Structure formats: C-alpha cells, structure tokens
Amino acid sequence: MSSDFFIPDPEGTVPSTEGYFGAYGGKFIPEALVAAVDEVAVEYDKAKSDPAFAAELNELMVNYTGRPSSLTEVPRFAEQAGGARIFLKREDLNHTGSHKINNVLGQALLTKRMGKTRVIAETGAGQHGVATATACALFGLECTIYMGEIDTQRQALNVARMRMLGAEVVAVKSGSRTLKDAINEAFRDWVANVDRTHYLFGTVAGPHPFPAMVRDFHRVIGVEARRQILERAGRLPDAAVACVGGGSNAIGLFHAFIPDTDVRLVGCEPAGHGIETGEHAATLSAGEPGILHGSRSYVLQDEEGQITEPYSISAGLDYPGIGPEHAYLKDSGRGEYRAVTDDAAMQALLLLSRTEGIIPAIESAHALAGALELGKELGKDGLILVNLSGRGDKDMDTAARYFGLYDTDAAVEADASSDNGAAEIQRDTK
Amino acid sequence: MSGNIQLLSDTLERARSENRAALIAYLPAGFPTVDGGIDAVKAVVAGGADVVEVGLPHSDPVLDGPVIQTADDIALRGGVKIADVMRTVREAHAATGAPVLVMTYWNPIDRYGVERFTAELAEAGGAGCILPDLPVQESALWREHAEKHNLATVFVVAPSSKDERLATITAAGSGFVYAASLMGVTGTRESVGAQAQDLVRRTRATTELPVCVGLGVSNAVQAKEVAAFADGVIVGSAFVQRMLDAPDAAAGLEAVRALAGELARGVRRGGDGAGAA
Numbered sequence: 292m293s294s295d296f297f298i299p300d301p302e303g304t305v306p307s308t309e310g311y312f313g314a315y316g317g318k319f320i321p322e323a324l325v326a327a328v329d330e331v332a333v334e335y336d337k338a339k340s341d342p343a344f345a346a347e348l349n350e351l352m353v354n355y356t357g358r359p360s361s362l363t364e365v366p367r368f369a370e371q372a373g374g375a376r377i378f379l380k381r382e383d384l385n386h387t388g389s390h391k392i393n394n395v396l397g398q399a400l401l402t403k404r405m406g407k408t409r410v411i412a413e414t415g416a417g418q419h420g421v422a423t424a425t426a427c428a429l430f431g432l433e434c435t436i437y438m439g440e441i442d443t444q445r446q447a448l449n450v451a452r453m454r455m456l457g458a459e460v461v462a463v464k465s466g467s468r469t470l471k472d473a474i475n476e477a478f479r480d481w482v483a484n485v486d487r488t489h490y491l492f493g494t495v496a497g498p499h500p501f502p503a504m505v506r507d508f509h510r511v512i513g514v515e516a517r518r519q520i521l522e523r524a525g526r527l528p529d530a531a532v533a534c535v536g537g538g539s540n541a542i543g544l545f546h547a548f549i550p551d552t553d554v555r556l557v558g559c560e561p562a563g564h565g566i567e568t569g570e571h572a573a574t575l576s577a578g579e580p581g582i583l584h585g586s587r588s589y590v591l592q593d594e595e596g597q598i599t600e601p602y603s604i605s606a607g608l609d610y611p612g613i614g615p616e617h618a619y620l621k622d623s624g625r626g627e628y629r630a631v632t633d634d635a636a637m638q639a640l641l642l643l644s645r646t647e648g649i650i651p652a653i654e655s656a657h658a659l660a661g662a663l664e665l666g667k668e669l670g671k672d673g674l675i676l677v678n679l680s681g682r683g684d685k686d687m688d689t690a691a692r693y694f695g696l697y698d699t700d701a702a703v704e705a706d707a708s709s710d711n712g713a714a715e716i717q718r719d720t721k
Numbered sequence: 722m723s724g725n726i727q728l729l730s731d732t733l734e735r736a737r738s739e740n741r742a743a744l745i746a747y748l749p750a751g752f753p754t755v756d757g758g759i760d761a762v763k764a765v766v767a768g769g770a771d772v773v774e775v776g777l778p779h780s781d782p783v784l785d786g787p788v789i790q791t792a793d794d795i796a797l798r799g800g801v802k803i804a805d806v807m808r809t810v811r812e813a814h815a816a817t818g819a820p821v822l823v824m825t826y827w828n829p830i831d832r833y834g835v836e837r838f839t840a841e842l843a844e845a846g847g848a849g850c851i852l853p854d855l856p857v858q859e860s861a862l863w864r865e866h867a868e869k870h871n872l873a874t875v876f877v878v879a880p881s882s883k884d885e886r887l888a889t890i891t892a893a894g895s896g897f898v899y900a901a902s903l904m905g906v907t908g909t910r911e912s913v914g915a916q917a918q919d920l921v922r923r924t925r926a927t928t929e930l931p932v933c934v935g936l937g938v939s940n941a942v943q944a945k946e947v948a949a950f951a952d953g954v955i956v957g958s959a960f961v962q963r964m965l966d967a968p969d970a971a972a973g974l975e976a977v978r979a980l981a982g983e984l985a986r987g988v989r990r991g992g993d994g995a996g997a998a
Contacts, residue, residue, distance in 0.1 A: 309858065319827055319854050321784050323879035323904050325886070465790055471781065478783040483905040485881065582828040582854075583781065595803050596832030597780040 310499020315615035372666025375673030389681030416607030417449025419493030494537025495614030498585030509543025536608035559661035561603035562630035572601035652681035742948035747957030749776035751801025769985025777825035786908030849873025891928035910937030944987030
C-alpha cells in the first residue's frame, strides 16, 4: 500500500535545524543526553528515507494496529450540537485502544535500528505505557514504564495491562506524582542507562527531534481522516477538533489540514475545575513561555519559573506543558485553543455513550465537549471532525464514581479501601 | 558591581600552585531554611571548602537524585525565592571571602530575566553559574550577559561527550569545566569510575581551564582518588545527606564542617587525609 506516513511536509511545518517552530522547541538537555538525542535525530532521518522502514511500519499499521481507523458519523450525538454534522476519527479502535500505538510502533522500530535493547517511557493515563509495553512485547525489548503514583491509582486497570505485557511499572512518588514527575524520573533513568536504552517519548514535546518525529508518526490520523471525510461528506470540515495534553493526537489530526486554511484547528485543553480556580492544566490558555522537559513552549509556572502543579480529571491531560508546535500554531493564529472543564467533558462522555453506544476516554471527551460548543456556534450547516483519541474502558472506575453508577455506597467503599479509589484521589488531591 | 570570576580563577590557581585539588561544595539555598543554608555554606568553608556552589531549587530537578530532590522540596515548601538565593550568595561570600557560584536549571533564570539575574548575582558578589540543562548551543544569550557582569559560565561535560564537542564546550566556557564522573544524576556512589579520568584527560586536551570532577564523590578516599587527576573535586549530595541525617540544625552544621575537613584533607594529594574516611 502507499504510505500515509512519509508524506511531504506541509509548508511552514518543518522545524529549524536546531529544532525550532518559530520561537518554540530547541534542545534544553543535559550534556549527558546530547549524544543520545543526536543519535535519535540521525537515525530517524535515515529511517525516513529508507523504503524498508516505511514498508515495515505500514505493514504493522495495517495488520497489527488495524489501520486505517474508521470514520463514524454520530447524528444522535450531534442533535445536541446545534444540528451540525459530526464525524469521529476512531483512534479508539486501534489495537491497545488509542492513538498512542502509531508513535510507539515507529519508535520501537527505530529502537531496533539503533541496536538498543531496553525501552523506557512515561505515561499519564496509561495509554502510552500500554502501547509501549505492547510494542516491547512484540519486539522482545526490555520495558520500564514510569507513572505518577496518583495515576497508577486512578488508572489501575492500565497498570495491570502493562504488567500483563511484561513491563516493569514504577510508581513515581516525587512532586505532584503525575505525568510531569513520571517524565522527570524517566529522564533520570535515561541519563544513567543511555547506552542501551531508548526513551520512547509519548508526546510531541521534549527535545528536538521528538516533537517533529512523534508528530510524523501520528499524522497518519489526519491524512486518513481528510480523505475519509472528503469521501463521506463531500467537503472538508469547518473544524478539526482534538483534546490537548502534550498534544500528540491533536497534532496528528491537525497536520494534514494545516494548508487548508478554511479548516479551523481547535485544541481542547483541560480546564479542570475551571481556569479561574487555578485547578486546571490549560497550558496554552493560562500558561506562559518557558522551558520544561527539554524544549521551550508554553508552561504553567509561577513568576520565578517554578512549574506549578496541574490538575485535570483526565490523567492523560494532566500536564503543565505542551508540544512546541502547538505553541507556534497558537501564536501564529492557525490553531485555536479553548478550555473544557471536567464537568463539561464528563457530560460529553455520558452523552456519546447514551446516544451512540461509544464510550470515549475522558481525554477524548474534552474534544467532544468542544465539538458540542462549536456545533452550536456553527449552526446546522456546520461540519465537524473530532479525533476520538481513545476508548473509555480505563476510565470506568472514575466515571462510575463521578456518575454514581455503582450499586451501593458499600461497593464504592470496599473498592476504595482496596487501593482503587479514584474518586477519593480526584476529590482529595485538589 | 562586577562579578567575581577573577576570584574564582585565582582560588583554583592557588590550589594548583599548592599542588592539590580544590574542594568545591554544593549546598541548596533555603535548606533547611534560608538562614540555615547560609550557616551551612559558612560551615563548609570553615571546614576547608575552597569554592561553594549554591543551588537555586527547582520544582523539576531532572538531573538530581533523591537526596537533592528532598532538599529542594524542603526549600521550596519553605518558600525560597530567587531573592533568598541572592542573599545566600551575598552573605556567604561576605562572611567567607570564598568564590560562590549558583547552580540551577535554566527555566528560573529564563523566567526571571537573564539581565536581571546576572546583574543581581554580580551585585551580590557571585562568581558565576552552572546551568546543567542549558547546552552550549542554547547559551549565547546567557553568556553575553554573564560576560558583561564578569560571571563565569561553567559548562558540564559528560563521559558521552565526543572530543569535537568537548572543544566547542570548553571554548565557550569560563571559570572551570565541570566534568561529570559518570552517566547519571547527582547522588553518592560506591565508586567513581575510570570514565572520569578519561574524561578529564580528553577535556584537558581542549582547554587551559581547570577541570573539576563531580557526581558521586562522597568521602575522603574518593576525593583523594579524584584529586590525583583533576583540578577540583565537587561534592554535593554527601553534604546534604549529613544535614538530612542530623538530629538538629547545630548538629547538621557540625557534620558538614567535619565532612568538609575530611574532604579537604583528601584533596591534598599524598596527604594523610585518606585515613579519615
């Protein structure tokens, strides 16, 4: 088949040789990692122009991941969105249940090319961790996943999945005990074990070349979706909508549409309890430029450059940074970013479940809530494409507690005392 | 007022002329309190440290192991601000006359403003900065302001640094070169690898700057071993650990002063210090 991965870069989307998208990006890394990060860049450049690499990746995407993923129209859901037509790009139907597998398979192949035998990764919701553990099982690589202690509790199912796949899962107890601290710990591991270890970074942040490379592995999402919606709706959408934590599923969807200037690119950030409460992770809406985890982008920080603790009901979006290309798209005006509260996301999650029989991940529900708003703004002639980045199975405990779906309070308490207490975590930590 | 890069160079040169390595001690500002941190700096200089690095604690210290993370946490929860770091530098330098550098991550300085930070550090009597996550290719703006204020830019080199890159780094740096003894984060180690000696040799081939070795050194035996091939021995986590272990502040000060004394004997090559460990 033809490759949806090695497509020409849309104009203005290639970072500078130093890894900058406008003012954002770069390589703010310790000297001990310079050689390893450079090796990734060199090897990725070689892989990009190697037909054998493209062929192997495509074969995996089709026969292992199940690509292309479906495009599903959701008319009953769209009735609540001012009558606009809404299509979902079904990354939730990929093997392992989210878009994360796209990047993981690409980097796992790269790991093999570099002759490294061990992979480390961070994870928030556990989706990147599960995808990484999956690829490591597939390729026979040793695997260690760093996950914030709070996230290991609210995403206990994914911890079990990773261990089932043979990965070591390390619960990180430092800092806010969420995604950012998992990344800190993964960097510490990488510095000490860089000889044989690849850091399989899970989002479009981090030092160059990760933002561009991870994006490239995900842009198959937008390439497929653009073709599919043209076939199905006969035109390009008015808006392409995705949730934004680090920004990988969003950039994957957006990228193919960047030259289509009539298509609005809308990123939905987690507003948590509301930006005004200070309990949120809406980095582009409320942050300012700074350096975190190897690149310059927007970050949530105080006036002295200390990173502030983010909050979201969604573990996968609970991050105080954002990929540098999103910062560039925001400043250039090509991307629009709006904030969606926990409550709005949870209502959208419920609505999609009840109207279409699709239970989305809480992360993706932020994009659905954004689409409901946008639909009302666009009116009944609107056409909206939403990236349904992941499925909601992992979130059932959080959702059951949020909506009171368990039979009895006793069941909730029994479950909570068995160290599975996501509701307590959500409500007590912030 | 002008920064104290010259004092730093003179101090390292004096150690070299005494046929010994310099002892460089790291302590985080604001740990266990701002005043307690200042007292700790005075104690390590009294014990025999030649140069002091004051840490500006950061919320995300990706290059630090658990000991310094713990100290940073205590300092940040105590509300330490950049103004407190400047006061630590000022009072420590004024009281001891020793050159005092700041070690931190890049974001606090980027956010605070490079000109404002370098001007204030020079005014406080600081000698320079070590910024381990600011690689040489991103450092032009920092160096411009550091030079203007006579502050040293101490770059870190690692065992993985290739020779060509070492030359680029040392050409841009000043004061001294911080050679990481091993691939890893801060913290004490059982042994300091042979990698360190090789790195010092390769670094020396590119520069006249003194080459000082850090990461993992915690006792007089290791200090003596490193002093045999390096111009300076950098110790951080071992001091912090002594303070964390101490039952009270006074005991902590006595413990770091004693450790500085042991290490200072260790860096005198051929001295009898090794037995003290």
